Amino acid sequence: MKKLSPIFLSGNGISRSLECPVIQSPLAGVSDQIFRKFVRRWAPKALLFTEMVNAKSLELGHGEEKVIELSQESGPIGVQLFDHRPDSMIEAAIKAESSGAFLIDINMGCPVKKIAKKGGGSALLKEPELAQLIVKKVSKAISIPLTVKIRLGWCENTSDPVVFALGLQEAGAQLITVHGRTRRQGFSGYANWEAISKIKQSLDIPVIANGDIKNSRDAIKCLEVTNADGVMIGRASMGAPWLVGQIDEEIQSQKAFISPDAKMKVSLCLEHLKLLVAKKGDHGLLIARKHMNWTCRGFESASTLRHKLVRARTPKEAIKLLEDELIKLN
Ligand SMILES: Cc1cc2nc3c(=O)[nH]c(=O)nc-3n(C[C@H](O)[C@H](O)[C@H](O)COP(=O)(O)O)c2cc1C
Known part of the structure; x- marks a missing residue:
């Protein structure tokens, strides 16, 4: 496997460097401050995420507990926002930046009905122009880098994920994470790493591959197939906060990691x-x-x-x- 380089993100004034190519995914109901504290124990340099935060609520001053503690935590922590209203996204992103976010990520993949029905999360996959407008406005309003997490589309036939991702890059996204499933798939079937590879080939900005990576063997295979700049680990880390650190150590140094007994x-x-x-x-x-x-x-x-x-x-x-x-x- 080729050696992975640190990922450089030039924000709108503040640049960031990701030293660790293995990223802990945002997990609603799981990746709270206490969970992150454990993940950090094994992965001091990895990018971790808050649970997704409702931008409208944050704009109105609710849900602040999810971002308020960031300055007390060590290492890079991204704040992930969801909504479909550009102005709410801007206000929330500014608040998150001032609370110490390392970067802001926009959720364009959440399949949950309650969120998609209102136009947020994966619903933005059906609205490429609105998705681009949000990215353009938010990236201009903050100094730190703006990244986006997407799925491969709403369903198999509706949109070309390469075109969608190119639009986000053009609008100012600094990095895109792709969960290799459509919204319609939910969590069924397998993540389509080949489709992620097509996005990676077409973009100039870094691409992170996500979906079905459970161990370092999967991570190496996924990186070979996608040629991505890094991988993001989700479900397999639930109950295994050491996994991001373990995969990083195993793929970077090829040393065997001593799993918790x-x-x-x-x-x-x-x-x-x-x-x-x-x-x-x-x-x-x-x-x-x-x-x-x-x-x-x-x-x-x-x-x-x-x-x-x-x-x-x-x-x-x-x-x-x-x-x-x-x-x-x-
Ligand atoms: C319980 C749970 C909560 C999740 N919460 C979020 C979230 O807040 N934001 C997000 O972008 N993705 C969320 N996801 C999706 C994961 O981040 C990830 O993209 C997906 O699980 C695929 O990766 P995996 O196969 O490694 O789990 C969630 C997934 C699960 C299972």
């Missing part, structure tokens, strides 16, 4: 749970449940522990279960 996974769950409860009170347990369910896998007592954790009614009960498990594993 049972003890480390249980400790991670305990730390995650305690942080969530400290921040959100008892509700933290509900959020922690899914993370613990994803992380507690791949060791002998994992399924029994998952079973018990799901039934824990209070944070105290769940903490006790994890602490007892750690004693057993010692």
Whole structure:
């Protein structure tokens, strides 16, 4: 595999360099500040993203908690915005920039009906002129680089993703991430890496390939097929915050990464749970449940522990279960 170079993004006054070609994807309901803190532990230089932020809400002063903490975090963190109103996008992007965003990303791929029905996310794939207008206006209003995350189109026959991506480049996008599925596909079938390769061939700006990368073998294969400048990891990192760092280390240095063992996974769950409860009170347990369910896998007592954790009614009960498990594993 060819050696990947750092990705240089010249913004409208402030330039940024991405030292790590493996990127953590924005994941609504997952990639919050606590999740990012764990990803950062293994991937100090990788670009991470906030969960997508509703631009209109941010413009009106809601949802600020998603961006307000950025200045306290280390390493590059992009803020991903969604909406279809250029003015709201501009106001939100300016707010996010002043909160310390490393770059602003616009979501043009979210398939969720509630969002697409109002014209945001993947609905913009059907509105290339509006999509370009948003990119043009926002990129002029901020100093940091503007990037866009797209899918291959609304459905197979409606639009040519190469033409769509070229339009975004022309409008001022500094980098495009492509999830190799159409909106109609949702998450079904396989990501079409060949289609990403066609976009990469046609664009001058960096292209990041996304979709179905679960490990470093997939990442290497995807980079060979697409010739992309980097890869973005989504679902496979849920419950595995070490994965971005692992893939980066394995593809860049070809060194074998020491995967977390049972003890480390249980400790991670305990730390995650305690942080969530400290921040959100008892509700933290509900959020922690899914993370613990994803992380507690791949060791002998994992399924029994998952079973018990799901039934824990209070944070105290769940903490006790994890602490007892750690004693057993010692
Ligand atoms: C739970 C979940 C939340 C997601 N949230 C976002 C989001 O906020 N913004 C976004 O651009 N994509 C979002 N995605 C899509 C992923 O970022 C990624 O593009 C997609 O899952 C394909 O990559 P993967 O095969 O590595 O998961 C989400 C996906 C999942 C499963």
